[in-house]
Amino acid sequence: MTATITRVAAPVDVAVLTVSDSRTLEQDRSGDTIVDRLTQAGHRLADRQLCKDDFETIRSTVARWVANPMIDFVIVTGGTGVTRRDVTPDAVRSLFTKPIPGFGELFRWLSYGEIGTSTIQSRADAGVCVDTIVFLLPGSPGACRLGMEQIILPQLDIQHRPCNLVELLPRVRDEQEPHVDA
Template identity: 50%
Template sequence: MAHPQPLSRPVGCAVVTVSDTRTVESDRSGQILQTLLTTAGHLVHDYRIVPDEPDRIAALCQTLAQRADIDCILLTGGTGIASRDTTYDAVAALLEKTLPGFGELFRQLSFAEIGSRAMASRAVAGVYQAKLLFSLPGSSKAVTLAMEALILPELPHLVSVLQT
């Protein structure tokens, strides 16, 4: 089967920052996600900050996945191993298909930048209700790396695959 052509339209996105302490003003990673997406020609239809509580993260992802204008949900924060880092657990339980290559490649790229500390990242991606879902660390450098090296180059293609 031939690969579908990348989308000829902007990808509709939702940006979610998972944090107990960040505000709209202090949320640098959420701002970076929005800027990179819009600069690449995509649309940010929703932006929220949610506490690092698994039930609230899962409920928000479920709500966003129901929206016809959203093709991709990008979360930042809560992917480490601290007791309050629960984003991975909430997201992994939702995913119907995982993209293991995303986490593997992200940690490989992170290792080149920060060394062995990259192993503590639980960045993950996959498909939930026919939507792409990416869960990124809260670090602005990590968000920029993941977006520029992995997500933005493939986003239109991945969305087009889901829509065929």
């Protein structure tokens, strides 16, 4: 069952990356799910790409988007499992300046209601990368639907209360690096 998606009052610019060794953009149902939910809500797709499960390619793609001041959020789908090929969290966490552990915790809690204990195989995660917020979702369309509808879209809605990531974004961008005395 698909939830009704409310259009937001303050659209943001989001880049979407699908990590897969077996899909093309034409077969990318997970990326399509994310893009459909974003655009239905009124957000703007800043970029969309697909890349193989390769540490350096994933890291460099996300790093390029993080460096682009026109991109507010990045959503990556795929490569979050526990096999040797699943390197997305490892590649992207190296860019985190501040992790957001509650995202992965909440995702797995919600996912448990749909897939039971199989949710332990997910390394869904999120973090701030300098001044861009990045979400990592599993590669299944169901996981993307759950993550988008129940967590990400509410947090990308400036009217969501008691707080949301859109209203925090200007403060994230204005923060100075913490001063550390040597």
